[in-house]
Amino acid sequence: xxxxxxxxxxxxxxxxxxxxxxxxxxxxxxxxxxxxxxxxxxxxxxxxxxxxxxxxxxxxxxxxxxxxxxxxxxxxxxxxxxxxxxxxxxxxxxxxxxxxxxxxxxxxxxxxxxxxxxxxxxxxxxxxxxxxxxxxxxxxxxxxxxxxxxxxxxxxxxxxxxxxxxxxxxxxxxxxxxxx
Amino acid sequence: xxxxxxxxxxxxxxxxxxxxxxxxxxxxxxxxxxxxxxxxxxxxxxxxxxxxxxxxxxxxxxxxxxxxxxxxxxxxxxxxxxxxxxxxxxxxxxxxxxxxxxxxxxxxxxxxxxxxxxxxxxxxxxxxxxxxxxxxxxxxxxxxxxxxxxxxxxxxxxxxxxxxxxxxxxxxxxxxxxxx
Numbered sequence: 001x002x003x004x005x006x007x008x009x010x011x012x013x014x015x016x017x018x019x020x021x022x023x024x025x026x027x028x029x030x031x032x033x034x035x036x037x038x039x040x041x042x043x044x045x046x047x048x049x050x051x052x053x054x055x056x057x058x059x060x061x062x063x064x065x066x067x068x069x070x071x072x073x074x075x076x077x078x079x080x081x082x083x084x085x086x087x088x089x090x091x092x093x094x095x096x097x098x099x100x101x102x103x104x105x106x107x108x109x110x111x112x113x114x115x116x117x118x119x120x121x122x123x124x125x126x127x128x129x130x131x132x133x134x135x136x137x138x139x140x141x142x143x144x145x146x147x148x149x150x151x152x153x154x155x156x157x158x159x160x161x162x163x164x165x166x167x168x169x170x171x172x173x174x175x176x177x178x179x180x
Numbered sequence: 181x182x183x184x185x186x187x188x189x190x191x192x193x194x195x196x197x198x199x200x201x202x203x204x205x206x207x208x209x210x211x212x213x214x215x216x217x218x219x220x221x222x223x224x225x226x227x228x229x230x231x232x233x234x235x236x237x238x239x240x241x242x243x244x245x246x247x248x249x250x251x252x253x254x255x256x257x258x259x260x261x262x263x264x265x266x267x268x269x270x271x272x273x274x275x276x277x278x279x280x281x282x283x284x285x286x287x288x289x290x291x292x293x294x295x296x297x298x299x300x301x302x303x304x305x306x307x308x309x310x311x312x313x314x315x316x317x318x319x320x321x322x323x324x325x326x327x328x329x330x331x332x333x334x335x336x337x338x339x340x341x342x343x344x345x346x347x348x349x350x351x352x353x354x355x356x357x358x359x360x
Contacts, residue, residue: 088225114289114297118316139298143331151323153332 311345
């Protein structure tokens with residue numbers, strides 16, 4: 001986790017030149033590098049991508065996005081691994097990055113610290129996410145966080161569901177960790 | 181987290197602890213450094229220590245331990261920042277008291293990765309803890325983890341309680357973060 005000392009606004013952040021091989025987020029006005037992701041992480045992300053794309057195709061209540069940057073407020077910009085925006089938020093003329101947090105944010109854990117992850121979960125929920133799924137590839141478990149609610153933990157032999165963010169969706173947790 | 185390559189048994193490791201100046205744990209036979217805590221970490225730990233000591237004295241319900249090493253099994257030794265052993269556990273002879281996980285383990289989060297913290301929580305429960313509290317000084321949040329896989333997030337304006345690990349105990353979350 002590297003941070004630069006100077007803080008910046010979201011407008012300044014979005015104008016930063018692209019750096020090869022590096023993805024950035026803005027947390028409390030500080031530019032931070034995103035955690036390095038290993039192959040385990042990529043594999044889980046790919047499994048989840050497949051599951052969600054197929055499900056959303058059959059149940060068209062929103063669209064799946066990949067590493068899309070969301071402007072949460074003046075000094076936060078986060079890019080969840082996967083995210084879902086419900087149709088209500090997808091107006092055809094939207095050209096700008098969506099304001100606020102996605103309806104569902106999914107973070108597949110890699111090398112980030114527990115403290116950083118906790119900050120991100122909180123920011124998503126404070127800025128309108130209905131749920132945040134935190135996926136732990138090593139531990140093979142998934143936490144579902146919702147504002148002001150108990151965190152639900154789903155293990156390998158359970159079925160993941162999230163009626164708040166994706167009504168009707170279910171998947172065996174094992175499918176998310178398939179091939180690991 | 182740096183690791184050495186040679187593996188040790190829990191017994192060998194506990195003997196090593198007597199000579200080792202660094203803060204270390206044993207994970208799957210490998211000696212791993214414990215994350216170091218900054219001033220916020222130390223302040224939150226000291227606050228919670230006071231709260232627990234006072235409550236346990238008043239209720240004669242057990243004792244608080246600081247950075248004590250628990251042998252979870254032959255290859256795993258974890259050192260929670262704070263831990264509580266209930267009155268029943270304290271009846272065991274001294275040799276056996278630190279075998280298995282404490283009734284309550286408290287991890288004040290410092291620089292550890294999210295995945296490592298999740299692993300520690302799982303191992304505490306696997307080896308008998310009734311509660312694991314993760315304290316996040318940065319976000320001013322306490323996460324109460326339960327043996328059944330549920331967890332609650334408590335913010336500054338809420339009251340901390342954990343009926344399974346410390347029946348009857350309550351404290352304002354803000355008291356844990358006082359002075360930060």
